[in-house]
Amino acid sequence: MSRSSQDLSGKKSPSQEKDESVIIPPFDNSALLARFRLTLIGRTFHTGGRSIDALLAFMPRSGIRDVAGRVRGVDLGNGRFHFDFDSEDDLQKVLKKRPCHFNKWTFALERWEPNLQDNFPSSVTFWVRIRGIPLHYWVELAFKKIGDALGFVEAVDEKEGSVLVSVDVTQPLKMKKKAQFDNGDEVTVTLEMISFTATVSTVS
Known part of the structure; x- marks a missing residue:
């Protein structure tokens, strides 16, 4: 007869105990x-x-x-x-x-924030220059919408054609985007990182 995973006293074997989570009682943190x-x-x-x-x-x-x-x-x-x-x-x-x-x-x-993710933090904030927008479309809204495609936009400098954006650098960055305006005009813009030297994956 094979041995049960529990002995006659009702105690669990070590193999069973390893699979169970340790229950932490409530506490004030x-x-x-x-x-x-x-x-x-x-x-x-x-x-x-x-x-x-x-x-x-x-x-x-x-x-x-x-x-x-x-x-x-x-x-x-x-x-x-x-x-x-x-x-x-x-x-x-x-x-x-x-x-x-x-x-x-x-x-x-x-x-810092309470977080259980192993990859936190994974975002880096830097300026991105957006090239290819016609001058008559150089408005804050246009730059912000393009920046939103990269990550969270923290600031826009329409005079310099750039956005301050927080991106997840564990994900590939697409450095070319198509932008369409409400009149149907469509342009391809390129994105240039400013003062950023990390090695990150990019997609042309």
């Missing part, structure tokens, strides 16, 4: 949420030959992000890290200087 309200979380996309510890030491320096002594960086492993700030002003100062680069190495940096 409001203090934790408050603790991380001034936290930015970052994620690198290419870690070969580069040190997270060097990035954490280098980025707060004066002349780079100018928050030295008022922020603490922690390596979370697997290319992820976070910065804890003393003030909202310093946190916003760093966010406004995106996209973030270190030694020709671009990384995502976003405000």
Whole structure:
């Protein structure tokens, strides 16, 4: 007779226990949420030959992000890290200087939020110049609609023909788009990344 997965005492075998989730009882995590309200979380996309510890030491320096002594960086492993700030002003100062680069190495940096996704954060914010729109169609609405096809548009500069957009760099970027206006006119526009050196997939 084969042995049952349970012994006579009713206890489950180790193999059964491995398949079961550990149930965590309810608890109050409001203090934790408050603790991380001034936290930015970052994620690198290419870690070969580069040190997270060097990035954490280098980025707060004066002349780079100018928050030295008022922020603490922690390596979370697997290319992820976070910065804890003393003030909202310093946190916003760093966010406004995106996209973030270190030694020709671009990384995502976003405000922390409760998130279970392994690929968070995966978006990078940068300026994109849009070429090919006829001058008589250079309006904010046109640039924003084209930017929306890339990701979340944070700002538009119609004088320069560019948009500040947050894109998911884990997805291919299509660098040519067709744009059609309400009178039927259609043009093909090309998108040019400005001050962005990360290696990302593109589709012509």
